[in-house]
Amino acid sequence: MTIHMRNIVLIVCTLIYGVSHAATSKSAPQPHTLKKQPELQKTIEKPPTAITVTASGVNTVVLFPTSKDVKAAAYMKGEKLWVIFDKPMQLQIPKLDNNKPTVDRQNDQQPIFTKRNPEVIAINAQNCPDNTACYTVEVERKEGRPLMTYMLHDQDGWGITFTSEFSVQNSSNMREVKVTAKPYAMPTPSVELGIGNLFNPIKVKDKDTGQYQIFLPLLEDRIGVGDEYNFVDFTIKRSIQGVVIESHNDKLQIENKGIEAHIYSTSGLNLAPKVYSAAPANTQSLEPRKLDDPLTYEHQILQLKAFTVPDGQFYSTLKKWQRQRYKVEHDTKETHLSLALFYMASGMYKEAVTTITELEKSDDEYSKYYDVALLKAIACLFSNDEDEAYEAINKLNVADVPVHLRREVRMWYSIIEYYDEMGDNITIGTNMIQLLSDHNSNFLAGYNNDMLAKIALIVFENRIQNKDWAGAKLVNEVLNEIKPAMSARQKNEFLYELGQYYEQQDNINNAKEAWEQCASDIDDTLNRARCRFEKARMLYKTSQFINNEYIDELQKIAVTWRGDGIEREMMKELGDLYTMQGDTLNALRSWRVITDYHTNTSDALLLAQKMSDTFVEFFLSDAGKSATPFQAVSLFYEFQNLVPLGDIGDELIVKLTSDLVELDLVNRAAVLMNHLVDNRLKGMRREEIINRLSKAYLIASLPFNSIEVIAKGLDYEELPEHIAKERRYIHARALMKMGETEAVERLLDKDINQQADDIRADLYWQGGNWQKFSQNSEPYLYAIRANKSDLDDGQVLRVLQQAVAYMMMGQDELLRGLYNDFYPRIPEENRYGKIMALLANLWQVRAPMDGKQNIDELRALVNALRADLR
Structure with a gap:
């Protein structure tokens, strides 16, 4: 189109608009002139x-x-x-x-x-x-x-x-979308939406509730849903344009069939007619349930508000319900469940379990009823019997549940599954948040405040664990709404979870404040211990506590609380802290609390292996080597049940025997080594332990036992040289203690090693054979003569023994030379040094003797020394 033609069209349009405007306006219209043409053209080209x-x-x-x-x-x-x-x-x-x-x-x-x-x-x-x-x-x-x-x-x-x-x-021009439920459709139940327009589903997450909403936008206007349709798996919302579906099932699918939409689920769709909402209930205005009222499930199964009575009426009402149960004319199932609901409304869950169990015993068929199964599952859950709760709710057949009650059943199944699989990070459905937010207009309206708070706290805990801060915030608002009606204990549970909520978002001050407020309630020992523990752990993580401060605080808390997961967590933490400090004994003591008193828990099974590994590592690592014998022996006997089978266990026992010998507990060491020799060890390791056991008997002055153990081993010709040599010397000393001089000489014949000389020297010293003593002792003295360093105790004793031998043989010159060579090297504090000087004086090494009197004194001194040295 040319510019000229376009201008003509615009003028015509302007005139038509002016006439129309003049007909409807109260004042005379202003005519449109060509001056407005460029402005109008601009409006059309740029919307x-x-x-x-x-x-x-x-x-x-x-x-x-x-x-x-x-x-x-x-x-x-x-x-x-x-x-x-x-x-x-x-x-x-x-x-x-x-x-x-x-x-x-x-x-x-x-x-x-x-x-x-x-x-x-x-x-x-x-x-x-x-x-x-x-x-x-x-x-x-x-x-x-x-x-x-x-x-x-x-x-x-x-x-x-x-x-x-x-x-x-x-209103009349609005065309409603036709909603048709098809429970028997194949291959899966579905809901059909007669839209009459093409569409493409759009899935959006509601940031307020965490639930997904599926929008079906349409091109034609005034098409919507005039009423709300509530199903178990989804809700079709009332809309002014298009279709809006709120999903309660993560597997919900929308199939586009041209101008129709089919809603289905890959896990099977639960269909229900419209669910009427329970009227908002107020506990104060509800009348307690009368005995003659029939038990019906119009709005919910767990109708606790109807069974809630003031504290002053509790015992009188309880007696009435108990009497009612035994009246023949009343239905057994109804009266038992009513009494169970009364117990649950009063927080007496174990009594509720007992009542339902009595009902089941009266007739096995009762356990298959959906209301019996659900109430028992809930009562077991809050009696801390999660396994029984899970078993009870799995007996429930959802097909038997009226459609308007299935959402309540699904909620409890989700909660019980969460508790049963606590360690597997199970997520409670996001629709729980909407249920809580709308608790005054759904089946939760019939729950009393105590139960509502329990559910909200469970969901709050779960949202925190999954780091869903938006969802946690919404549940927090619900909890604050019902907080005035909570019990003192529930308020402390709320403070505990609130501390977790703040701490995981690095809001340390608010977390600390919440836990301190909770810990100030000395009557609530459980939550007080939980809050003190979490506060201490947070302070340690943020470096406001050092190891010792943290250990001291955990020990104080542990004194105030025993049992359940809190104690397990504290004992595990204490064990790890002690391990970091190298205190293996206290680490094992901390973990033993769990393995001894929480035997059926996964923590106990894991820690049993950890304790065994720590025990073995202590004895075989550098930490065990640096420990004193007393520490090692104490640890072994306190935790001897941790000794593993096999070579590692044998090594631990061998290590222990050395510590026992050092502590002069030779008899205990001998018992352990005898067991190893007779039952566990083989090969050369057995021969090594035979030597060690024989030596232990020798230390205990049991030479006969020492020789008896040696007889269990191989002949000397079959042994490696180092084992044979060590055993020969032990054997020789045992024979020496038994006075078998000739046997010792035969055993050590032609052995010129220093150790053989030492044994022979000791043998002849005991027998007073000074000549042969000197022959075996002097080579050793010659070896240490050239070394000018100070003598140790063993060397001083040998020099002194040699001096006595020279004295007894009358070898004055040799004694003088011995004194001159070694006396200056004897430390002043050595107990034998003064005796050496006295001997030298008596034999005129440093001063002349005084006749017969001095000789008699010398003989008396030598006899005393010989007795002492022996």
Whole structure:
């Protein structure tokens, strides 16, 4: 089209607009002239990109300028309208300056406004999947007026009208999506949506509830869902445009079949008719359940509020229920379950378990009833019997549960599974958060505050474990809402979890404050111990505690609490801290608390192996070598059950025998080594231990036993040289102690080693054969004569023995030479040094003798020395 022709078209359009405007306007229209032509042409070529908000009378219109092919879906959530488009767009959000009421009339030249239109107070862009756009429009309705909303789609885009007056025209033009449940569809149950338009599903996560919502945006306007459809696995929300599905099942699928949508699940869909909401309940206004009221499950199975009575009426009501149970004319199942519910409403879960168990014993068929199974599972769970709870709820057949109660059953199954698989990081379904947020309008409305707090605390704990801070924040709000009605213990449980919530987000001060507040309640010993432990652990992690301070605090806490997982955690932590400090004995003592008193736990099984490894490492590593014999022996006998079988265990016992001998506990060492020799050892290792055992008997002055053990071993010719030589010398000393001089001489014949000389020297010293003593002793003295260093105790004793031998043989010159060579090298503090000087004086080495008197004194001294040296 040429520029001339385009101008003609624009003029015609302008004239038509002017005539139309003149017909409907109260004042005369201003004619459009050609001067406006360039401006109009610019408007057509560049469409607006800003969201506009206009108010008129009772209406407020929000216009999203989009292209004609953009599809939309929208629904109201509270006072916010959620809108999603199937194409990306960058729209400018206005400051809402045009969101004003219109002028109704003039009075004294002053405009008078009526505030009848709903006021749009905020428009915000939201995070959305790629290639889509999401917005929320927050509306404040006028007090006492309704809020009607509808959407229109034209060439300008999508317009949303909020109005405070009902319009038959607006409501009648709405076409509802037909929802059809098909429970017997093959291959899986499904729900069919008759949309009549093409669509592409868009999945969005609600940041408030954590649940996924599936939007089906449509191109044609005024198509929506007029009522809400609640199913077990999902909810079809009431919408003003398109379809909005809230998923309660992670496996939910939407199949696009042209102008129809089929909803199904890969795990099988649980279908239910519309679920009517329980009216918000107030515990104060509820009347306690009367005995004659039939037990029905209109809204929930666990109807605790109906069985809650004031404390002052507890015992009288209990007696009535107990009497009622034994009346023949009343149904056994109903009365037993009513009594169980009464117990549970009063927090007496073990009594509830006993009551239900009595019912099951009366007839095995009762255990198959869904209400019996569920109530027993819940009672067992809060009686700390998670295994029995899991077994009970798995007896429940979901097909037997009325459809409007299945959501309650599913919630409890999720909670019990979480407790049964606590170590496997099980996630409780995100729909739990929505259930809690709407607890006044679903089956939770029939639960009393105690049970509601228990559930909220479980979900809060789970959200923290999974680091879902948004979900945890929502549950925190619910807990704060019901906190005034909590018991003191539940408030402390809340503070404990709140500390975890803060600590894991590095909010150390708030975590510390929460735990300190919890620990200040001295009557609640359980939560006090938990909070003190977590606070101490946090301070240690953040380097505000050193090892010893942390150990001291854990020991103090351990004194105040015994049993369950808290003690196990503390004892494990203490054991690790002691190990870091090298205190193996106290580490094993800490871990033993778990293996002895928590035998059926996974911690006990893991620590049993860890204790064995630590025990072995102590004896075979450098840490064990640096320990004193007393420490080693104490550790062994306190934890001897940790000695492993096989070579490693044998080595530990051998190591222990050395420490026992050092502590002069030779008899104990001998018992252990005899066991090794007779039952466990083979080969050369056995021969080595025979030598060690024989030597131990020798130290214990049991030469006969020493020779008896040697007889268990191989002949000398069959032994390696080093084992044979060591055994020969032990054997010789044993024979010497028994006075077998000739046998010793035969055994050591032709052996010229220093050790053989020493044994022979000792043999002849005992027999007083000074000549042969000197022959075997002098080579040793010659060997140490050249060394000018100080003599040790053994060397001084040998020199002294040689001096006595020279004296006894009358070898004055040799004695003088011995004195001159060795006396200067004897340390002053040596106990034999003065005796050596005295001997030298008596034999005129340093002074003359005084006749017969001195000779008699010398003989008496020598006799005394000989007795002493022997």
